[in-house]
Amino acid sequence: xxxxxxxxxxxxxxxxxxxxxxxxxxxxxxxxxxxxxxxxxxxxxxxxxxxxxxxxxxxxxxxxxxxxxxxxxxxxxxxxxxxxxxxxxxxxxxxxxxxxxxxxxxxxxxxxxxxxxxxxx
Amino acid sequence: xxxxxxxxxxxxxxxxxxxxxxxxxxxxxxxxxxxxxxxxxxxxxxxxxxxxxxxxxxxxxxxxxxxxxxxxxxxxxxxxxxxxxxxxxxxxxxxxxxxxxxxxxxxxxxxxxxxxxxxxxxxxxxxxxxxxxxxxxxxxxxxxxxxxxxxxxxxxxxxxxxxxxxxxxxxxxxxxxxxxxxxxxxxxxxxxxxxxxxxxxxxxxxxxxxxxxxxxxxxxxxxxxxxxxxxxxxxxxxxxxxxxxxxxxxxxxxxxxxxxxxxxxxxxxxxxxxxxxxxxxxxxxxxxxxxxxxxxxxxxxxxxxxxxxxxxxxxxxxxxxxxxxxxxxxxxxxxxxxxxxxxxxxxxxxxxxxxxxxxxxxxxxxxxxxxxxxxxxxxxxxxxxxxxxxxxxxxxxxxxxxxxxxxxxxxxxxxxxxxxxxxxxxxxxxxxxxxxxxxxxxxxxxxxxxxxxxxxxxxxxxxxxxxxxxxxxxxxxxxxxxxxxxxxxxxxxxxxxxxxxxxxxxxxxxxxxxxxxxxxxxxxxxxxxxxxxxxxxxxxxxxxxxxxxxxxxxxxxxxxxxxxxxxxxxxxxxxxxxxxxxxxxxxxxxxxxxxxxxxxxxxxxxxxxxxxxxxxxxxxxxxxxxxxxxxxxxxxxxxxxxxxxxxxxxxxxxxxxxxxxxxxxxxxxxxxxxxxxxxxx
Numbered sequence: 001x002x003x004x005x006x007x008x009x010x011x012x013x014x015x016x017x018x019x020x021x022x023x024x025x026x027x028x029x030x031x032x033x034x035x036x037x038x039x040x041x042x043x044x045x046x047x048x049x050x051x052x053x054x055x056x057x058x059x060x061x062x063x064x065x066x067x068x069x070x071x072x073x074x075x076x077x078x079x080x081x082x083x084x085x086x087x088x089x090x091x092x093x094x095x096x097x098x099x100x101x102x103x104x105x106x107x108x109x110x111x112x113x114x115x116x117x118x119x120x121x
Numbered sequence: 122x123x124x125x126x127x128x129x130x131x132x133x134x135x136x137x138x139x140x141x142x143x144x145x146x147x148x149x150x151x152x153x154x155x156x157x158x159x160x161x162x163x164x165x166x167x168x169x170x171x172x173x174x175x176x177x178x179x180x181x182x183x184x185x186x187x188x189x190x191x192x193x194x195x196x197x198x199x200x201x202x203x204x205x206x207x208x209x210x211x212x213x214x215x216x217x218x219x220x221x222x223x224x225x226x227x228x229x230x231x232x233x234x235x236x237x238x239x240x241x242x243x244x245x246x247x248x249x250x251x252x253x254x255x256x257x258x259x260x261x262x263x264x265x266x267x268x269x270x271x272x273x274x275x276x277x278x279x280x281x282x283x284x285x286x287x288x289x290x291x292x293x294x295x296x297x298x299x300x301x302x303x304x305x306x307x308x309x310x311x312x313x314x315x316x317x318x319x320x321x322x323x324x325x326x327x328x329x330x331x332x333x334x335x336x337x338x339x340x341x342x343x344x345x346x347x348x349x350x351x352x353x354x355x356x357x358x359x360x361x362x363x364x365x366x367x368x369x370x371x372x373x374x375x376x377x378x379x380x381x382x383x384x385x386x387x388x389x390x391x392x393x394x395x396x397x398x399x400x401x402x403x404x405x406x407x408x409x410x411x412x413x414x415x416x417x418x419x420x421x422x423x424x425x426x427x428x429x430x431x432x433x434x435x436x437x438x439x440x441x442x443x444x445x446x447x448x449x450x451x452x453x454x455x456x457x458x459x460x461x462x463x464x465x466x467x468x469x470x471x472x473x474x475x476x477x478x479x480x481x482x483x484x485x486x487x488x489x490x491x492x493x494x495x496x497x498x499x500x501x502x503x504x505x506x507x508x509x510x511x512x513x514x515x516x517x518x519x520x521x522x523x524x525x526x527x528x529x530x531x532x533x534x535x536x537x538x539x540x541x542x543x544x545x546x547x548x549x550x551x552x553x554x555x556x557x558x559x560x561x562x563x564x565x566x567x568x569x570x571x572x573x574x575x576x577x578x579x580x581x582x583x584x585x586x587x588x589x590x591x592x593x594x595x596x597x598x599x600x601x602x603x604x605x606x607x608x609x610x611x612x613x614x615x616x617x618x619x620x621x622x623x624x625x626x627x628x629x630x631x632x633x634x635x636x637x638x639x640x641x642x643x644x645x646x647x648x649x650x651x652x653x654x655x656x657x658x659x660x661x662x663x664x665x666x667x668x669x670x671x672x673x674x675x676x677x678x679x680x681x682x683x684x685x686x687x688x689x690x691x692x693x694x695x696x697x698x699x700x701x702x703x704x705x706x707x708x709x710x711x712x713x714x715x716x717x718x719x720x721x722x723x724x725x726x727x728x729x730x731x732x733x734x735x736x737x738x739x740x741x742x743x744x745x746x747x748x749x750x751x752x753x754x755x756x757x758x759x760x761x762x763x764x765x766x767x768x769x770x771x772x773x774x775x776x777x778x779x780x781x782x783x784x785x786x787x788x789x790x791x792x793x794x795x796x797x798x799x800x801x802x
Binding site: 011012015016048056074076081083091098099101106118119 | 125127128130131133134161163164167168170171172174175176182284286287288289290291293294297298323347348351352
């Protein structure tokens, strides 16, 4: 069962993601900000990390950069959530080492489709 | 936990966020310059907007979007957090709260609040308020739809940025996704793979060329690459369902001034008009990659190769002068220049080398079309695709190979019914193989069809006046008839063969490349055509030998060993042309007698054992002078008939040496009756 880490400061969003992905047979763990995300990613082996960019303590961009610095996380797909208006953010996150993105607002089907695409299911 | 409805969580979360925003704003009214506070408020507004839109609170998302925009500007330092601005957002809080609780509220009130916000932001930034155009953040741009039901064939060529693997992109799923769109033929482009010592295993060095037949449109193909579109090269070309002839016309013609492709980043270059998709973003990465590879016209490389050739000739003069001099400095410089020239030659040649995979890849489509048009079941098996050949040679080989493959498919292979009747599997095989043998590359086109029909060849040759009726002729000579000009075995002219290009043209093209062509066809067991092509057309390593007073060059790659011919052996072997070398019988040729050399032989003559295509033959010479970088100059048209020589070269002292055609000499030796030749001068 592929393991996914969702990093978001919004509990409702984490819950939405969790329900959608668990229905697809993924196991989902949660982290509440970038720093939490880094420590959870370090302590578990995840097949995919899904993160918000705007978060307190450590934002998503910093987290992606931190993760990509570590060989253990090389090649792990990292998807980020962004909004239509954040074109610049998208480029920054890609440059930081993200694999792809999902535009908010999204419906659960879109999320599942993108995750399946990246994980090749 | 997992059963909890996210919308319920959102209700609680929205309250929390609103409180955070309110608290932040109040703090901000005391500490207007606090960036942390500004960032926190912005983040909370952003989350509120995003989550609101997620859970259907569009009005809230829309309204919050404007507050967020205002705070984004504060965050970026474009606008100071003036007390007016802070209080404008504070005033808007109640409206947000009502929207979050889905209480009825007056849209006009919202408009008024936003107008006020806009006014204070404009004031704070020192600009007049721009006309408010609230745009809905929830409105996602609908994807362009261009998918028609019509099936089309697309040629998709792409290479990914080097770091994609580290960044979590997996090429394989992309290929799978393409495969799901329709019938797919995928070929990896391996030209950019660096040598092992320079290879970074974490980088992506491959490109791919995909021929996709699908009823989906271009956007469906582009969707596959959505995440990597910005920093990759992607070329999507519609090739449509053209007849095979047009597809073949796509193959470069020998006369075209083909540009040499130096990197896979230019893999789309087979179609010069191709609009290689480039993205504005990541301009740096893009230009860095553009610098990494250069496309130059092949003609320039040819010019460069000529210069290198001249340099090599000049260098051999220098070597000769230095060799006769006592000046050690001159000698060491000469030696260094010799090394450099030889390295320069090698890198020059490697620039021009490309794997034959590039060539072989084109034939898959050809086989597919041939199978369809002939109603035969054909399997194309390729071997040795990594074998490298000079780019120019590869281009010139395309047409002859197309012809040979067509011949195999059309004449060679039987229909499935005939094959089954002959006890063969219904599926015919055409094997296209390449391998390097010394300084030659041998390309074979082999099929397991019915083989060459001798009776038909004879009938045709007699009909065309190439053979006297009833003449007795050896089997191999009969097969050679196929290569005569004006010969065509096609009993009926089909769509596939009999286009006026006969095997004679194939033979001429191969010979034009200083290559040779052999047809073998045991009756009933299919046929095989082997093309022996020299690796390069320009410079080879040669062994310089002397026969009498004349010097000759033997291609070093063909040389197996050099031995001494003792006077006793010389006498003993008179009248026979076979020598025993380490218990093996090796036929030999006395170049002295072949070239009618009058000067007396050296006491200790030498035997240079050369081999080609598995045949060994000894060449008796007077003296071995040493190795020589040989710049090949073609013989004039007058001497084209002199088979023993494949060209000439200029020596360091300005003299000329002829280059021996080892393949030809081996054949002569095999016939055991070398006709004396006049030494061409």
